[in-house]
Amino acid sequence: MPGANPRALEKAKTLAADTLILDLEDAVAPDAKAEARDTVCGAVKAGGYGKREVVIRINGLDTEWGMDDLKAAVAAGPDAILAPKVIDGGDIDHLDDALSRAGAPEDLGLWVMIEMPKAILNIKDIAEAAGRTRLTAFVMGTNDIAKELRAVNDPSRLAFQTFFGLTLAAARAYDILAIDGVYNDISNAEGLENEVRQGRLLGFDGKTLIHPSQISITNEVFAPAEADVAQAHDVIAAFADPANAGKGVLKVNGKMTELLHLEEARRIVEVDAAIKEMEAG
Ligand SMILES: CC(C)(COP(=O)(O)OP(=O)(O)OC[C@H]1O[C@@H](n2cnc3c(N)ncnc32)[C@H](O)[C@@H]1OP(=O)(O)O)[C@@H](O)C(=O)NCCC(=O)NCCSC(=O)C[C@H](O)C(=O)O
Numbered sequence: 141m142p143g144a145n146p147r148a149l150e151k152a153k154t155l156a157a158d159t160l161i162l163d164l165e166d167a168v169a170p171d172a173k174a175e176a177r178d179t180v181c182g183a184v185k186a187g188g189y190g191k192r193e194v195v196i197r198i199n200g201l202d203t204e205w206g207m208d209d210l211k212a213a214v215a216a217g218p219d220a221i222l223a224p225k226v227i228d229g230g231d232i233d234h235l236d237d238a239l240s241r242a243g244a245p246e247d248l249g250l251w252v253m254i255e256m257p258k259a260i261l262n263i264k265d266i267a268e269a270a271g272r273t274r275l276t277a278f279v280m281g282t283n284d285i286a287k288e289l290r291a292v293n294d295p296s297r298l299a300f301q302t303f304f305g306l307t308l309a310a311a312r313a314y315d316i317l318a319i320d321g322v323y324n325d326i327s328n329a330e331g332l333e334n335e336v337r338q339g340r341l342l343g344f345d346g347k348t349l350i351h352p353s354q355i356s357i358t359n360e361v362f363a364p365a366e367a368d369v370a371q372a373h374d375v376i377a378a379f380a381d382p383a384n385a386g387k388g389v390l391k392v393n394g395k396m397t398e399l400l401h402l403e404e405a406r407r408i409v410e411v412d413a414a415i416k417e418m419e420a421g
């Protein structure tokens with residue numbers, strides 16, 4: 141949400157979103173940057189966002205606002221900083237060093253937007269930085285990707301498939317979260333649902349949103365279905381059964397189930413538990 145909109149920052153305290161990204165970059169006009177920084181950092185310091193993760197998107201460090209944003213954001217104490225338009229692993233090191241110099245704790249997350257052509261050409265180099273820095277998440281910047289590629293952001297999102305595929309592969313290879321881009325057509329609920337489902341199908345961990353009306357369908361699509369949670373519990377129980385000790389493959393509720401499915405089952409149960417904890421407040 142735009143950092144220059146105090147009404148939205150207040151409303152965020154009531155929204156069923158896992159994470160709130162308070163934006164100082166593209167949603168804020170140049171003349172409003174300094175005021176938005178004060179508003180966002182004041183809101184983060186004041187708190188009241190409950191269990192929602194709070195992330196501040198700063199301007200790039202190559203802009204006149206970036207370093208002041210970073211220092212003020214670190215002092216405000218969010219869960220993560222989101223940096224736009226990174227292009228290589230050196231950018232991640234530079235951001236991480238700047239965070240350390242600003243006194244950021246080791247557990248402050250560093251999220252980055254994947255939205256520049258050079259970023260996708262260097263995605264392995266960027267992802268490898270996760271092993272030595274605070275880097276924990278990729279966010280797809282589909283508006284910037286469309287602009288940079290001179291592509292059309294149509295419902296198929298064909299133009300973004302190279303960005304999506306390579307980013308997801310890098311995210312999985314280096315244990316980084318990957319979050320889908322935003323859907324701009326706020327009044328088109330059907331278009332949104334199709335796009336949310338496409339992102340889920342591709343393997344994204346979630347989707348970035350721009351309006352409260354987009355939250356409930358996104359939560360519904362990304363939450364594991366009840367049947368999948370029940371199957372996951374059965375898979376875990378089947379592998380824990382002493383009668384199956386030493387077995388690598390089982391039949392659970394009629395389905396061939398290997399150790400790789402046990403790993404996935406554990407992830408589904410963890411995600412389900414996290415959602416229930418969030419819902420319980
Ligand atoms: C697009 C908007 C400007 C529309 O705002 P508005 O006209 O106020 O919408 P509504 O009247 O329908 O709003 C209804 C109520 O909901 C609140 N609201 C609206 N949007 C948000 C929000 N994002 N977060 C929290 N609350 C919100 C309104 O205040 C109304 O509340 P109430 O008064 O109680 O009824 C606006 O939705 C907006 O600014 N959206 C976010 C834009 C944004 O953050 N853009 C930057 C991220 S996108 C991007 O840059 C991605 C990437 O980099 C890329 O390259 O793709």
Ligand SMILES: [Mg+2]
Pocket residue numbers: 166224253255281283284
């Ligand atoms: Mg962008």
